[in-house]
Amino acid sequence: MSTTNETNPTDAPHGARPASWVPGADGSPYGVTNLPYGVFRAAGREPRIGVRIADLVFDLAAAESAGLVLAAGAFGSATLNGFMALGRPQWTSVRQRLVELFTAPEHREAVEPLLVPLTEVELTLPFEVADYVDFYSSEHHASNVGQIFRPGQPPLLPNWKHLPIGYHGRAGTVVVSGTPVVRPCGQRSTPDGPVFGPSVRLDIEAEVGFVVGVPSPLGQPVAVADFTDHVFGVVLVNDWSARDVQAWEYQPLGPFLGKSFATSVSAWVTPLDALADAFVPAPEQDPAVLDYLRDDPHLGLDLRLVVEWNGERVTEPPFAGMYWTPAQQLAHLTVNGASLRTGDLYASGTVSGPERGQVGSFLELTWGGAEPVELGDGTRTFLADGDTVTVTATAPGPAGTVVALGEVTGTILPAPRR
Amino acid sequence: MSTTNETNPTDAPHGARPASWVPGADGSPYGVTNLPYGVFRAAGREPRIGVRIADLVFDLAAAESAGLVLAAGAFGSATLNGFMALGRPQWTSVRQRLVELFTAPEHREAVEPLLVPLTEVELTLPFEVADYVDFYSSEHHASNVGQIFRPGQPPLLPNWKHLPIGYHGRAGTVVVSGTPVVRPCGQRSTPDGPVFGPSVRLDIEAEVGFVVGVPSPLGQPVAVADFTDHVFGVVLVNDWSARDVQAWEYQPLGPFLGKSFATSVSAWVTPLDALADAFVPAPEQDPAVLDYLRDDPHLGLDLRLVVEWNGERVTEPPFAGMYWTPAQQLAHLTVNGASLRTGDLYASGTVSGPERGQVGSFLELTWGGAEPVELGDGTRTFLADGDTVTVTATAPGPAGTVVALGEVTGTILPAPRR
Known part of the structure; x- marks a missing residue:
């Protein structure tokens, strides 16, 4: 035991x-x-x-x-x-x-x-995706992004520790691991005004996704304690992100085209039952959360992610340190009465630990592109055409065994010629 | 003719x-x-x-x-x-x-x-909703919201006239006209910190929705000229909004629970063919838009909306004045390669004209709650339990006839007791 x-x-x-x-x-x-x-x-x-x-x-x-x-x-x-x-x-x-x-x-x-x-x-694709929600639940990731985009200001916004920030993504562009990802085109801001073209800051977000099996009716929130009644299992997620497109478009209504071109998920859905030994106490929350978010026990999952960029291991994001738990995310998502459907997918947000070698995005790994990384085939800030990124993860199983989550991988294809 | x-x-x-x-x-x-x-x-x-x-x-x-x-x-x-x-x-x-x-x-x-x-x-519900996108395409609405939420600052953000701002909503909570709307609970900010409870600023957004019939493959943008190949028809939309929840949660990833509890659509989908006589030149765009957004002819739709609050006509939003056209919205939505599915719904955003009697939300009608309106049964700022809101619209048909869009109506039920 x-x-x-x-x-x-x-x-x-x-x-x-x-x-x-x-x-x-x-x-x-x-x-x-x-x-x-x-x-x-x-x-x-x-x-x-x-x-x-x-x-x-x-x-x-x-x-x-x-x-x-x-x-x-x-x-x-x-x-x-x-x-x-x-x-x-x-x-x-x-x-x-x-x-x-x-x-x-x-x-x-x-x-x-x-x-x-x-x-x-x-x-x-193992399931038909109903609605796709993406959270933002790593304190390290949110702080890093805050420092990169809003230097000199408090890295976390005032709401961050009171609720799991999230938004809806595009369910129709969730694709199975292995699907090539075409570099998206879009608007980005320049000193001379916005220009249109292929994204020049194409990034990854290594995440863990939770798949809803049992639906819930409109108007009836799902309590934190009912998490395992509704969630069937777990997938690995790479929420590809065009940072230049996102930076220009996201105010005031959030990310849109910077994310909606592709979100990759693993081909395998790991049932929660396979992760029985991976539940661990989640980080303490201070300030105390409102009642509907109080989960006791307050449990995260000890999933150890590995990100490989063209076959080189570049970071190892630890899921166990996520500030908001999957049960809290589900309770928050439904507390306004929103219904759940079978096939709803909600992802954790980028998984980043406290160290540079534990971040779940290249935005963080290269600190906004300011600190390139060396790969065997050259220097990188963001993704080049032809690059392949693979995210894997393992969890502790019973009796010292290891449980692997299905990998999520994708290769960047050049933007279409126009 | x-x-x-x-x-x-x-x-x-x-x-x-x-x-x-x-x-x-x-x-x-x-x-x-x-x-x-x-x-x-x-x-x-x-x-x-x-x-x-x-x-x-x-x-x-x-x-x-x-x-x-x-x-x-x-x-x-x-x-x-x-x-x-x-x-x-x-x-x-x-x-x-x-x-x-x-x-x-x-x-x-x-x-x-x-x-x-x-x-x-x-x-x-007339169709199964695939993905639901909500735009923000009325200049008057965006300016009003900017003035109410960011007084003393420029009412429009720098990106607004360069691209149709939009975000994904929750497809699973799109409901047919007539479905009661349970007042959502959620977090709102107070001087003493966030509190949880029923929304106290429950609002409407009168919008027009476009329903995609013909899908498009991943990686292949849909040009403005191909709008009528893909869009089957039009519905009226009421995107119910909890303004207090939205105000606290929306930074930095946009609206989430403030919107996801219910979006009502008319039971009737009006085919585009029925609106052949309603296409009219849309407002001139300055600055000039980027090439992929250039539609020639640049056409909006002369749809005349009416909002009734408990049976009293309170505003008449004119759709013809929308800054971004439905064809531009579709081209923008797919320019990053995002695919379309049959049943995708994209809504215009709140339809507001230049006059107070032409706004599509009660946030604007009561100027953030500062200027209550008188109804037959009392004074209102935002929605009270039991209130009914009905949005209707008409368009010019051939030979002087009138084409009605199906109404979208809903009644507010009290929040559940906890």
């Missing part, structure tokens, strides 16, 4: 990891304590739901058809939305059944034919 | 209005020159698509089944999305066929049994 019940808001039991008969599963960060869900397409076939184990994907559509798992028919779909809508008891029972199938040798004969090597499939 | 071709970007011919055999159609603002689409539910039946004529709704699902209209099966649905995705040639041919059915006496026998009185149906 690696943690106490006080830090486990899910139904998943802590404990020793069972051994799996699946080749490569034991010792893999995608072992039986992980089991993320996704949607895959084998050559010449329609997309279907699967669960990852080791470097294989288990065909859940076929498994449900064969009676190996029961999910109310939800696996006969090209998105996870139907399954995510079923709710935590069903999520947990399916997960328990999958562990049984992957560990009990008597199931090997039925299960093994439905395991497909990842090398033979393409992964597609 | 009331206008020239230079001001008619649709395929719809200008001309004299044909006489209709449908009872009440001739002389109605919902005559054969209007024909808005919606989704209705008759007692005990599933929602289905219909088109309004006079005070009747023509059952298009039944009409398509009977072979009276052809729409690739799109009318066998509970939303307009499938029909809207078909594109302008199909929209126009269906419209021409409907005019034929409602005017040629030989069709009366087949058509009349499929006409249902509006009094016998409930109207539901």
Whole structure:
């Protein structure tokens, strides 16, 4: 038992990891304590739901058809939305059944034919995104951005420690990991007035996203304590950002085209149950928050992100230090009566720790472009065409194991010629 | 002919209005020159698509089944999305066929049994909203808000005349006209720090919304000239706003909970073809806009809005004076490569004219609450529980006729007790 019940808001039991008969599963960060869900397409076939184990994907559509798992028919779909809508008891029972199938040798004969090597499939967007909200919940990130954009002024605005600042992004441009990102064009400000052209300050934002499974009705806020009833799982997010476009457009209504050209998410949705051992006390909040934001226990997630820029590890943002917790974000998002839909995605905001090597954006890493970084293939401030950025993350699993989140990666393509 | 071709970007011919055999159609603002689409539910039946004529709704699902209209099966649905995705040639041919059915006496026998009185149906949300964007395109509104919130400073921010300022709203809380609006709770700032409770400055924003039918791929901007290829029609919008919540939360990422509790839209989507005679030159833009925003002809829509507060006409916002046109808004929204989906909704922002009696929000009408208005049942600054606000609009149709947009109405319910 690696943690106490006080830090486990899910139904998943802590404990020793069972051994799996699946080749490569034991010792893999995608072992039986992980089991993320996704949607895959084998050559010449329609997309279907699967669960990852080791470097294989288990065909859940076929498994449900064969009676190996029961999910109310939800696996006969090209998105996870139907399954995510079923709710935590069903999520947990399916997960328990999958562990049984992957560990009990008597199931090997039925299960093994439905395991497909990842090398033979393409992964597609795992769920249909309903609304996409992006928060701004790292104190270090918000302070860094404040210092870069408003030097000499207090780095945090007066509201920041009273509520999780957030805004709505464009759900229709959420894309799956691996999708190329075309450099956006837009307006940017110059001393001679605004000009139009390809963004010259294209950046990343390494974030963690929470995926809503169970909806809530209009007019009925979701309490902090009900977080695990509604949130199905976690994705990694790269909220690509054109800083020059954003800087010119964002007053007074917030970011718009500087963000809406693409937001990448991992192909795998890690169920909250796989992160039972990763819940840890979140940073103390001072001043005290208003009642509706008070979560007790006040828990964050010990997710350790790694950002690779053209294959070089440039930063390691620690999610555990985020000021606002996912439960607080959900409670805030709905406290005005806003309803939730299955497929709602809310992201944490850029994950930045206190050190330069822990920031989640290149704006911070190069301090607004003033301090370039050296990569193997040259110097960078912001992204060059052809650059690839990959965000990965791991979390502690039971009994000393490691749980990996699905990576989110993307390569920059040149802006279209006009 | 009331206008020239230079001001008619649709395929719809200008001309004299044909006489209709449908009872009440001739002389109605919902005559054969209007024909808005919606989704209705008759007692005990599933929602289905219909088109309004006079005070009747023509059952298009039944009409398509009977072979009276052809729409690739799109009318066998509970939303307009499938029909809207078909594109302008199909929209126009269906419209021409409907005019034929409602005017040629030989069709009366087949058509009349499929006409249902509006009094016998409930109207539901006419389309599934994909992404919802809200612009801020009235110069008078932006100037008024600037003067109220930033007295002594220039009323417009430096970017305002260079691009149509906008942001994403919450698609999942777009509701159909008639849906009650529960007063939202949230944080507001006081001299003693933030407090939580029901909004005390609940307001309206009278707007016009544009509904996207034909999608566009990621990475491919939509030119101003392609506006009518993508936009199917128009709805009236009331973007309810909690000004106290908004004022405290909106820096630096824009409005969030102050808006996301409810946005009401009319039950009827007026096709652009019905507004062929309403296109008028839009206000001249100075400074000149960047190339991608240049629309020639530069056309707005002569829609005349009326806002009733508890049945009293309090303002009459003129849409024709909007600084940014719908075609410019669409081009801006996609210039960074953002894709469009069928069901995307983008609203104009609050429609305000130069006079106090032409503003589209109560924030402006009462000048930030400083100048209350007298209604028959008492004095108001912002909305009281039980208040009803109804926005209607008309446009010039062919040959001196009038085309009415569907109304958008809502009544405020008290905040939930906590």
